[in-house]
Amino acid sequence: xxxxxxxxxxxxxxxxxxxxxxxxxxxxxxxxxxxxxxxxxxxxxxxxxxxxxxxxxxxxxxxxxxxxxxxxxxxxxxxxxxxxxxxxxxxxxxxxxxxxxxxxxxxxxxxxxxxxxxxxxxxxxxxxxxxxxxxxxxxxxxxxxxxxxxxxxxxxxxxxxxxxxxxxxxxxxxxxxxxxxxxxxxxxxxx
Amino acid sequence: xxxxxxxxxxxxxxxxxxxxxxxxxxxxxxxxxxxxxxxxxxxxxxxxxxxxxxxxxxxxxxxxxxxxxxxxxxxxxxxxxxxxxxxxxxxxxxxxxxxxxxxxxxxxxxxxxxxxxxxxxxxxxxxxxxxxxxxxxxxxxxxxxxxxxxxxxxxxxxxxxxxxxxxxxxxxxxxxxxxxxxxxxxxxxxxxxxxxxxxxxxxxxxxxxxxxxxxxxxxxxxxxxxxxxxxxxxxxxxxxxxxxxxxxxxxxxxxxxxxxxxxxxxxxxxxxxxxxxxxxxxxxxxxxxxxxxxxxxxxxxxxxxxxxxxxxxxxxxxxxxxxxxxxxxxxxxxxxxxxxxxxxxxxxxxxxxxxxxxxxxxxxxxxxxxxxxxxxxxxxxxxxxxxxxxxxxxxxxxxxxxxxxxxxxxxxxxxxxxxxxxxxxxxxx
Numbered sequence: 001x002x003x004x005x006x007x008x009x010x011x012x013x014x015x016x017x018x019x020x021x022x023x024x025x026x027x028x029x030x031x032x033x034x035x036x037x038x039x040x041x042x043x044x045x046x047x048x049x050x051x052x053x054x055x056x057x058x059x060x061x062x063x064x065x066x067x068x069x070x071x072x073x074x075x076x077x078x079x080x081x082x083x084x085x086x087x088x089x090x091x092x093x094x095x096x097x098x099x100x101x102x103x104x105x106x107x108x109x110x111x112x113x114x115x116x117x118x119x120x121x122x123x124x125x126x127x128x129x130x131x132x133x134x135x136x137x138x139x140x141x142x143x144x145x146x147x148x149x150x151x152x153x154x155x156x157x158x159x160x161x162x163x164x165x166x167x168x169x170x171x172x173x174x175x176x177x178x179x180x181x182x183x184x185x186x187x188x189x190x191x
Numbered sequence: 192x193x194x195x196x197x198x199x200x201x202x203x204x205x206x207x208x209x210x211x212x213x214x215x216x217x218x219x220x221x222x223x224x225x226x227x228x229x230x231x232x233x234x235x236x237x238x239x240x241x242x243x244x245x246x247x248x249x250x251x252x253x254x255x256x257x258x259x260x261x262x263x264x265x266x267x268x269x270x271x272x273x274x275x276x277x278x279x280x281x282x283x284x285x286x287x288x289x290x291x292x293x294x295x296x297x298x299x300x301x302x303x304x305x306x307x308x309x310x311x312x313x314x315x316x317x318x319x320x321x322x323x324x325x326x327x328x329x330x331x332x333x334x335x336x337x338x339x340x341x342x343x344x345x346x347x348x349x350x351x352x353x354x355x356x357x358x359x360x361x362x363x364x365x366x367x368x369x370x371x372x373x374x375x376x377x378x379x380x381x382x383x384x385x386x387x388x389x390x391x392x393x394x395x396x397x398x399x400x401x402x403x404x405x406x407x408x409x410x411x412x413x414x415x416x417x418x419x420x421x422x423x424x425x426x427x428x429x430x431x432x433x434x435x436x437x438x439x440x441x442x443x444x445x446x447x448x449x450x451x452x453x454x455x456x457x458x459x460x461x462x463x464x465x466x467x468x469x470x471x472x473x474x475x476x477x478x479x480x481x482x483x484x485x486x487x488x489x490x491x492x493x494x495x496x497x498x499x500x501x502x503x504x505x506x507x508x509x510x511x512x513x514x515x516x517x518x519x520x521x522x523x524x525x526x527x528x529x530x531x532x533x534x535x536x537x538x539x540x541x542x543x544x545x546x547x548x549x550x551x552x553x554x555x556x557x558x559x560x561x562x563x564x565x566x567x568x569x570x571x572x573x574x575x576x577x578x579x580x581x582x583x584x585x586x587x588x589x590x591x592x593x594x595x596x597x598x599x600x601x602x603x604x605x606x607x608x609x610x611x612x613x614x615x616x617x618x619x620x
Contacts, residue, residue, distance in 0.1 A: 050387065056377045076474065080378035083474050106499070131505060133354040134476040154478055156494065156561045170496075172362075172503040 056080075061191035063183070066122065074139040076127060079178055079190045083127030085139045085151075086188075089162060094120055096149060097163035107174045111163040114177050124188065125164040125175035129153040136160060136175070151175065194414065196426040198226045223411060229429035230436055231417035233604050237312075238415070238436075239443030240305035245403065246444055247298035250451075252396050254291040255340075258284075262343065264389035266382045269345035270470040289459040290451075295337050296462045297451050299485035302333065311543055313420055313531030318413040320523040325406040327519045329399055334486070334516075336395040339388040341483055342380070346467030351480045353380040353388070359493075362506040379473055419603045420531025421596055428600040479560050487557030488550050489515060491569040492576070494561055511573065518580050525580055528588035535594045538587045546579050 062079045064086050069075055074087035089097070097111040115122060127135050131153065137143040138151035138160075146152030147168065148161035158169030165174040180190040200221040202208045211218055221227045261281050263272035277284040306326070309315055315323035338356060342349045357374050361367040376383030414423060423429055430436075454461070462484055466477045482490050489512050496507040526539075533540040549572050556569035597603035 050376055050383075051373050052377050053383060056381070056383060060378075078474070081381050081473060082379045131358075132480075133358040134351070134480065135474065155476060155480055170494075170504055170508075172499070172505050 061189060064124075064188050064190065065186065066188065067186040071121065073141065076139045079126070083135050084178070084190060085123070085125050085127040085164070085175070087123045087125075087139065089121045089123055091121075093149065093162040097161060097165075100161065100163075100165075106166050106172070109163075109165060109174055114163055114165075114174070116180075116182060119182060122188075123162075123164055124180055124190065125177055127151075128176065129155065129158055129171055130166065130173040130175065131156055131158050131169070131171035193222065193227065193411075194229045194423065194426070194429065196429075197222070197229050198431055200225075200227055223407065224432055224437070226431040226433045228411065228414075228432040229423075229426075230415050230432050231423055231428060231600050232430045232435075233417050233419065233600050234415065234436065234439070235418055236439075236443060237304070237308040237418075239440050240301045240308060242440040243301040243443060243447050244298065244305055246447065247294060247301055248396065248399060248403070250294045251291065251298060252400070254287050254294060255393070255396065258287055258291055259389075259393060262389075264343070264386050266345060266385050266471070269343065269385060273344045274468065286455070289455045292463060293451065293454045293459060295340065295483070296485065297447070297454070298333070299337070301447070302330065303485070306330070307547065310546070311533045311540075312416060312418060313526070313528075313533065314416050315523045316526065316529075316531050317523070319410065319416060321409040322406060323523055324520060325402055325409055327516070329402050329406060330519075331516060332395055332399045332402065336392060336399065337483065337485065339392040339395075342385065342388050343392065344467060345385060345471045347469045347471055347475075347477050348464045348467040348480070350380055350471035350473065351477055352482055353384060355480055356482075357384075359509045359512075362503070362509045364502075364506070380471075416531065417600055418532060418534065419597055419600055420535070421598075421600055421603070424599045424601075481558055484554070484558060487555070488553035489557070491553040491557030491565075492573045494557070495566060495570040495573045497566065497570075511577075515573075515576060518577070522580065522584075526584045526588050528591065528593070530593045530596065535596050536587070536591055537594065538591045539584070542579060542583050542587060546576070549575050549579070 060080050062077060062084065064075070064077055064084075066086070066088070069086065069088045071088050071090045072093075074085060077084050077086065094111065102108040102110065111120060111123075115124075127139060129136050132155065134153050134155035136151035136153040136158070138145040144152045144154075146159035148159050150162045150164055150167075151160040152158075153160075153169065153171065156170050158171035159167050160171075160175055161167050163174075164177075166172070178190050180188045183189045200211075200218045202211045202217070207217060210216070258277065261272065261277050261284065263269055273288065277288050279285075281287075309323060309326070338352070342353045353375075357371050357380070360374060361371045363370060372378060374384075375381070376387065417423075464481060464483075469477075481487070492515050493508040493512040496504040496511065498504055500507065502510075528536065528539065530536050533543055553569060553572045553576065556565045556572065559565045597606065
């Protein structure tokens with residue numbers, strides 16, 4: 001932008017013109033930069049307020065008592081307000097899951113990787129279909145468990161096997177395994 | 192711009208003269224929607240739908256503001272505040288609620304007709320591209336507003352609709368899940384999500400109103416189009432907006448309100464889903480999740496990707512669904528034919544009606560369960576939708592031989608009445 005300041009007065013060398021340019025720099029340094037930094041500093045809380053609040057995060061662990069769940073049974077509970085599937089796999093279901101070659105899987109993971117060492121029969125997953133978030137059937141006795149004996153999502157027909165892995169249908173991923181640890185041989189702390 | 196023969200605003204009363212000097216608001220209205228705005232004389236009833244959409248927005252804002260005086264945006268009480276308090280206890284609450292819920296449907300009906308009017312008569316073409324672009328922005332804002340409004344009753348469809356729609360964002364590779372949690376303010380839809388949806392649902396209609404002002408402003412620079420697509424050539428081609436089109440729009444508004452009243456008073460739940468009369472239950476998915484009818488075509492496009500191809504199927508579905516609308520931003524440049532109206536473009540006209548049919552079938556599939564038969568039909572129709580805009584329309588624009596255009600609007604009008612032959616009119620001027 002040509003302003004009066006930029007015009008070189010007659011008889012002066014271009015060197016002496018550097019002064020207004022320096023003033024421009026001062027403008028940038030003293031006004032524009034702090035203003036931008038300030039705007040970002042104000043914007044951050046405006047954006048970040050939408051992240052989960054402390055009271056939501058406070059509910060983000062769940063303890064599950066496993067002692068009453070017999071092999072072949074499962075319970076549905078909640079973790080972070082989402083359904084949580086806790087299933088005690090039968091030895092047959094474990095064998096079935098281990099018999100599947102990884103090359104056949106859309107989201108290749110072994111049952112071993114999806115469970116905790118020494119507790120391969122405990123399949124803990126979110127009950128949230130990875131397609132569009134419906135709750136699959138199969139955790140309760142008598143539910144339709146689909147072709148692979150795991151879970152079946154009635155919304156768009158995704159089928160999961162006994163390791164909760166996606167085998168058929170539109171879902172892209174295996175049922176998510178939340179972080180959890182065994183606090184005793186018969187109890188887990190999820191989250 | 193206004194045509195040089197436009198009527199001039201001349202305030203007669205001293206108060207109006209005083210006001211005109213201080214704040215020329217009556218002058219603005221006179222030139223925008225009064226006798227000072229010359230409009231082509233041959234507009235048909237499809238040109239009513241812009242005004243009707245404005246009326247629908249006004250109804251939504253008025254009913255919405257009063258409903259907000261009674262509604263609780265709290266996950267524990269939202270459902271009962273609508274289905275208990277508003278529907279049973281608030282004076283005429285049932286009427287306000289049904290008017291608001293069905294008003295959304297009426298808004299979409301008139302906007303869809305308005306959009307297809309634009310597609311048929313080439314309203315998106317130069318010099319009105321900006322009018323079209325702003326219209327697409329309004330449409331996107333409407334969709335966001337309607338979706339968030341549908342979540343507020345916190346019924347089963349509200350909850351699971353919120354779950355599915357916010358689930359779209361988890362399709363973004365890498366950061367998708369983080370974005371979804373940020374949008375919801377939790378790991379599943381709950382209080383945080385409900386409150387922010389309420390806040391934005393209250394805000395966005397006013398943003399829509401602001402963009403509508405830009406939409407009308409951009410329209411008034413070249414002036415309204417017309418069914419022949421031929422430019423206005425002189426004073427004989429136009430009539431003042433008031434009283435000619437205020438009367439015509441007023442009649443259309445009467446018909447609109449009649450249909451609206453029929454819906455509200457006799458079929459208030461026809462366009463809704465019965466599952467939304469069940470309170471939200473995060474541990475039970477309805478057997479068949481469907482959005483409101485006005486989203487069905489887009490929902491069908493979303494569901495028509497069933498296998499992975501480089502990207503996951505789910506991401507393709509989301510990209511295609513948003514793409515089907517974003518595509519409309521490029522329409523003014525995809526259709527390079529200089530002829531605006533499809534009345535004079537036989538091939539483009541056929542393609543237009545095939546597109547209408549295609550979108551209707553998509554809508555039917557989107558509202559149906561995801562059975563393989565519906566999915567296959569939806570796949571074919573989704574492919575055709577993109578083909579229409581990306582291949583068929585540009586190709587027709589290059590190869591089509593249009594029918595001869597009338598020399599002027601007046602000539603077309605008089606020929607239509609059988610009064611004068613085009614040649615005679617041309618000689619007369």
